Amino acid sequence: MASSLSRPGRVAKLPPRERILDAAEELFQREGIRQVGVQAIADRAETTKMAIYRHFETKDALVAEWLRIVAADYQAAFDRVEAAYPDRPEEQILGLARFIAEGLPTISYRGCPFINSLAELPDRLHPARQVIEEHKAHQTRRLIAMCAGARMPDPEQAAAEITFVLEGAQVSTQNGSIDRAGDRLMKIVEGIVARHRSDADADADASRAAD
Known part of the structure; x- marks a missing residue:
């Protein structure tokens, strides 16, 4: 950033x-x-x-470029966990959760730049809002790919649950409603990964039994 x-x-x-x-x-x-x-x-x-x-041709263009820099930092976090845990998608997911958890103290002080910006940019055609939406869509695709790599039966559902937790933790930290948000975030994401892994094991057992 x-x-x-x-x-x-x-x-x-x-x-x-x-x-x-x-x-x-x-x-x-x-x-x-x-x-x-x-x-x-x-x-x-x-x-x-x-x-x-x-x-920068306009202030809007400056805002959009700033948010591209913020988005690049988040995408770099994906790159780092993929490099740190090659062929270990579950560890990659937990690494992302850890990245968010460790950044929560900054969120509590300044707020999430994406959440703050969306609140000020109601027009979906605004170039800066489009930067945010494109970034979030790309981030979701990468998370779904990790869940699929972990052989979760429904990677889109797993990615949605994880996204809700990661983004909810940031909002809750910003408004001060939840204490120990980072620790709680990690436990919830670990639980989501374990549950979907259990579902995958159950599906595999059922498939073997059918054979």
Whole structure:
């Protein structure tokens, strides 16, 4: 995410485009997309509005690019667990859950950027909302593939259950309604994986008995 660039004393050292994205990320997360104007971003990035429009045609384009960076971080998490647990899809699923669980303290402070942004972008044709929807669809396809790789009888159902838990944990952490959300998240996902694995074993036993 662009936030990894946000450090006192580093603003002037970054290239202009990165300074703009870094400033936009900080302000959008803290104050909301609608509340932040281009001039505020320019001031935070130590640049000008004209410079911003040289890199991004509109504010909407800037918002969309910021969310692409956020989405890329999440997709990178998939890449990391696949590399860490080759041919072990169940461990990959648990690795993803762990990635979300470990990020919950940040969620509690700033909120999920996707959830926050969707609340401010009701128009489904908005370019930034389209970035979010495309990212979520891609993420779901990758999770379904993991569930299928684990030979779960209904990988789409398993992926839906896991997604509901991962996203629900983020919302519950943001509103402070559930304590020890990370620990609870891991136990629930472990239970979902175990149940679907048990279903797969039962189907296999039934198939052998039929033979």
